[in-house]
Amino acid sequence: MSLPHAILTALLEKPSSGLELTRRFDRSIGYFWSATHQQIYRELGKLEAEGLIRALPAEQPARGQKKAYEVLPAGRAELARWTGASQDPKPHRDALLLRLRAAAVVGTAGIEADLRRHLELHERQLAEYREIERRDFPPGRDGPEDRLRHLVLRAGIDLETFWIQWLGHALAEFAHLPDAGEGERPGEPRA
Amino acid sequence: MSLPHAILTALLEKPSSGLELTRRFDRSIGYFWSATHQQIYRELGKLEAEGLIRALPAEQPARGQKKAYEVLPAGRAELARWTGASQDPKPHRDALLLRLRAAAVVGTAGIEADLRRHLELHERQLAEYREIERRDFPPGRDGPEDRLRHLVLRAGIDLETFWIQWLGHALAEFAHLPDAGEGERPGEPRA
DNA sequence: CACGCTTATGCAACTAGTTGCATAAAGCGG
DNA sequence: CCGCTTTATGCAACTAGTTGCATAAGCGTG
Numbered sequence: 001m002s003l004p005h006a007i008l009t010a011l012l013e014k015p016s017s018g019l020e021l022t023r024r025f026d027r028s029i030g031y032f033w034s035a036t037h038q039q040i041y042r043e044l045g046k047l048e049a050e051g052l053i054r055a056l057p058a059e060q061p062a063r064g065q066k067k068a069y070e071v072l073p074a075g076r077a078e079l080a081r082w083t084g085a086s087q088d089p090k091p092h093r094d095a096l097l098l099r100l101r102a103a104a105v106v107g108t109a110g111i112e113a114d115l116r117r118h119l120e121l122h123e124r125q126l127a128e129y130r131e132i133e134r135r136d137f138p139p140g141r142d143g144p145e146d147r148l149r150h151l152v153l154r155a156g157i158d159l160e161t162f163w164i165q166w167l168g169h170a171l172a173e174f175a176h177l178p179d180a181g182e183g184e185r186p187g188e189p190r191a
Numbered sequence: 192m193s194l195p196h197a198i199l200t201a202l203l204e205k206p207s208s209g210l211e212l213t214r215r216f217d218r219s220i221g222y223f224w225s226a227t228h229q230q231i232y233r234e235l236g237k238l239e240a241e242g243l244i245r246a247l248p249a250e251q252p253a254r255g256q257k258k259a260y261e262v263l264p265a266g267r268a269e270l271a272r273w274t275g276a277s278q279d280p281k282p283h284r285d286a287l288l289l290r291l292r293a294a295a296v297v298g299t300a301g302i303e304a305d306l307r308r309h310l311e312l313h314e315r316q317l318a319e320y321r322e323i324e325r326r327d328f329p330p331g332r333d334g335p336e337d338r339l340r341h342l343v344l345r346a347g348i349d350l351e352t353f354w355i356q357w358l359g360h361a362l363a364e365f366a367h368l369p370d371a372g373e374g375e376r377p378g379e380p381r382a
Numbered sequence: 383c384a385c386g387c388t389t390a391t392g393c394a395a396c397t398a399g400t401t402g403c404a405t406a407a408a409g410c411g412g
Numbered sequence: 413c414c415g416c417t418t419t420a421t422g423c424a425a426c427t428a429g430t431t432g433c434a435t436a437a438g439c440g441t442g
Contacts, residue, residue: 001398002286009293019420033289034282039399041422067421076297083293084301087286089309091225095193095278097343098224102200102274104339106267110275118280144368148295151364152288155357162353166346173342177335192428210390230429232392258391 003043004052006033008071008079011053015070018044028132031156044069052078100170112174119167126160129153194234195243197224199262199270202244206261209235219323222347235260243269291361303365310358317351320344 010021010029021044022037024030035043047053052075056068071079096118103111137150201212201220212235213228215221226234238244243266247259262270287309294302328341 002284002289003398005293006289009289009296012296017420018422022420029289029292030282032283032285032292034284036400037420038401038422041420045422079293080297080300083290083297083299086301086305086308087290089287089312090284091221092223092283093193093225093281094223094346096280097346098193098197098200098220099274099278100339100343101220102196102270104336105200105203106271106274108274108339109271110277114277117277121280145295147364147368148291148299151361152291154360155285155288158353158357162349166349169345170342173338177338194428208390209392213390227430228390229392229431232390236392 002033002082003035003039004047005079005082006035007040007043007047008052008075011069011071012076012079015056015068017068020068031129032152047075108174108177112171115167115170115174119164119171122160122163122167126157126164129157129160133157193224193273194226194230195238196270196273197226198231198234198238199243199266202260202262203267203270206247206259208259211259222320223343238266299365299368303362306358306361306365310355310362313351313354313358317348317355320348320351324348 006025006029007021010016010024016024018037018041021040022035025033025035025040044053048055048069051072053069053071056070096115099111099114133150133153137146137153197216197220198212201207201215207215209228209232212231213226216224216226216231235244239246239260242263244260244262247261287306290302290305324341324344328337328344
């Protein structure tokens with residue numbers, strides 16, 4: 001249950017409207033906690049009802065009008081509490097690894113092309129992260145906040161690097177496999 | 192929507208009852224696609240209703256009695272279709288990275304201990320993976336199925352290795368931080 | 383044999399997340 | 413000033429996943 005806390009963090013970094021939050025989730029925060037605009041609007045409503053955030057007063061608060069929120073002291077306190085509380089890591093789910101395991105039983109037909117596609121996607125993401133690193137973390141900036149945020153970005157960079165390497169290994173393995181990509185069924189007797 | 196396919200894969204590897212599947216999800220398959228027993232029972236019911244699997248005939252099919260399932264040809268076909276179909280990677284969610292980002296705003300109180308705890312958990316998981324590797328993939332075994340399954344295990348091993356390294360960096364960073372773990376608020380002016 | 387423990391299956395209610403669509407105002411071009 | 417697109421907010425329905433509990437048989441033991 002971390003979406004409210006992701007939103008609190010984003011709002012503390014800068015008070016924003018629902019749509020602005022949505023855009024920022026598409027960029028930085030969404031890299032490790034994605035959310036759609038509907039989730040965000042719903043959660044903003046809840047957080048306001050709970051007294052953790054409030055809408056900044058606007059001139060004409062009408063529909064189709066930006067409505068910006070800011071974090072109240074209670075919200076900051078709740079975020080600090082959650083941040084410091086011990087949490088168990090959630091078990092991950094990775095469909096690609098699952099598919100590879102399935103391929104060991106029903107055959108590898110079609111999967112190699114998708115591995116290549118994933119490789120490209122990860123390379124693109126890595127390039128984006130490196131660009132952010134170059135832009136936001138030049139050698140000079142190294143206050144405590146910068147160090148922490150840089151650390152998070154490093155995780156993103158290293159994870160993408162890992163996937164690129166692993167997909168490389170996987171594709172190399174496929175090159176050695178008999179009839180790779182031709183739909184053979186390794187679990188079945190072969191002629 | 193991959194749980195049914197995870198179950199089909201597991202059942203193809205070996206026909207099983209709901210509880211046996213649950214146990215196997217706790218071990219091997221659950222490492223990259225976790226599921227509770229309730230999810231599994233529900234899904235087994237659906238898969239049977241759709242004609243993708245069937246219950247193996249038992250002597251006395253009563254409650255509290257093992258009921259094993261096997262995959263029907265339609266199930267194998269569906270799994271092969273799904274395995275070969277192109278799929279976009281789901282955006283990941285990582286609460287720990289989110290917390291670190293929050294810590295950059297509301298302070299790092301309490302989080303360092305949890306980083307250490309996570310480090311330990313990952314070290315334990317890595318040890319488990321290495322044990323599985325030693326046991327299931329000795330140098331001799333290298334048929335196509337083994338290579339694919341080993342590849343999946345390698346991903347698990349390398350991912351754990353990545354997290355262990357990253358958590359090491361993170362903890363080193365904390366050691367350099369002023370007042371680390373004492374609840375300072377880096378976003379606020381300091382005395 | 384009655385009691386409690388383990389194995390095995392399952393329902394119901396809840397929480398979280400996704401998808402599709404609706405509404406409304408502002409800006410803009412003819 | 414009318415229709416079109418963009419910006420902004422939001423509801424409703426659906427799908428997926430989790431939590432808590434219920435049921436029932438088997439098994440051991442005092």
